[in-house]
Amino acid sequence: MTSRHSRPKRGNTTSEQFRHNGWEIGTVTALNWISSVKSWNRWPRLGNSLRDAILPAPRWCCGPRLTYQEEPMTSARSSLLVCTLAALTLAGCAEPAVELTPGLKAFVGARIIDGTGNMIEDGALIVRDGRVEAVGPSDSVSVPVSAEWIDLTGLTIMPGLINTHGHVGATRGLESNSDLYTRDNLLHQLGLYARYGVTTVFSLGGDDQAGFNLRNEQDLSLDRARLFVAGPVVVGDTPEEVEPIVDEVARMGADIVKIRVDDNLGSTTKMPEEAWRAVIRRAHEHGLRVAAHVFYLDDARKLVDAEVDFLAHSIRDTDVDQELIDKMVERNVCLSPTLMREVSTFVYESRPAFFDDPFFLRAADADVIAGLEDPERQARVQNSKSSQGYKAALEVAMRNVKALADGGVRLAFGTDTGPVGRFQGYFEQLELERMVEAGLTAAQAIMTATGDAAACMQVKDDLGTLAAGTWADFVVLSANPLDDILNTRSIESVWVAGNPVTSGN
Incomplete structure (x- = not known):
């Protein structure tokens, strides 16, 4: 059965919400419980083990005639707390607690950035069998009572990042060769992407059968970044x-x-x-x-x-002209800027600042850092004509990102990560920062990595937005990235197909 998630203003819980079939809770004990309900949002987030433990509970909490269809969502939420408190002091109830439905989750109370340009300040996201069943304001979403409750009050949900230009498999540490393109290495890299909030990767070239196999195995149990593959780069004269x-x-x-x-x-x-x-x-x-x-x-x-x-990639030799912009808009041709690709060609001429970033270091290999700090390697980068050429090209690319966006060209977030020194997951976060430095707003940068990326890669029915029917691939943040793009790094948890991504992935 379902209930209407129509939470009143905090501190405005009334006895009407605790009235059933004309019987109003009016005892001193009950009133004390109601007072506690008013403080619901100040309670720690309660796990389902606590809800499952509400046995036995008083009849007015779980009596046979009380259904959540008759109560707003606040009543469902409040009843959880009331029943929890009641279970501590009262003898039993004839009815068992509601049994949870496998694969059904309700993420409630968060700010939701949905990937379409819209934001819901106090939202509810319902996930069933890996896909979004419903999303919207808390007061308009019906929530099944058998759903696993996940209280995200004060946090922000946004779709997982889509990297439309990455690479996987053929690199480990400072080594790069085709022998490294193994299932285990792919799994490690896709898990790494996911832990940094990247839930989908389009690998544009260099893909072997192991990549195709993993792509084909993606199902409801997925807990790593989704993979799409291009196979080998087509070359010839x-x-x-x-x-x-x-x-x-x-x-x-x-x-x-x-x-x-x-x-x-x-x-x-x-x-x-x-x-x-x-x-x-x-x-x-x-x-x-x-x-x-x-x-x-x-x-x-x-x-x-x-x-x-x-x-x-972005255009990097000169500023784009109106002719190209108009043709790209007319023919719906997207572009992936990959600004961090340029950065990677020269940033190791000295010790980069991000080597001191805890967000980077939590997944970094100390041996790789030491290798990139090697004085001989740094000297080679300093003296490399191509490295210095790409440093100049970055400035052109950043100007063109702004010009293309202003001209209406759809940009698709991408980084060209995967080769040595282009750190999967972390560089995606740096790419967002670079796009904002190029002149995009935080909202525009996020759109390139969510709804627009999905549209460009023709997967918008499944990915990129949080809408009914799409895969439940999203990131939970402790701060609002619309306020500061660096807040995309305030990752509390990552979910793929409604499954939590763990540190062991």
């Missing part, structure tokens, strides 16, 4: 070379196809235009979308004209 590769990627069951149209600051040969155009055509024949690594404005224009679906 001619249509004849690349088309069979696209066919194989499609056969593997990839979620998206990845190409690279870049010369790495002049150090490598760029994929020929006829080859990447062939990839886009062939992928679309298979019903697959194409994400393109890009650096130069001219290449971005050509890719958008060729109907590429996703630009996997």
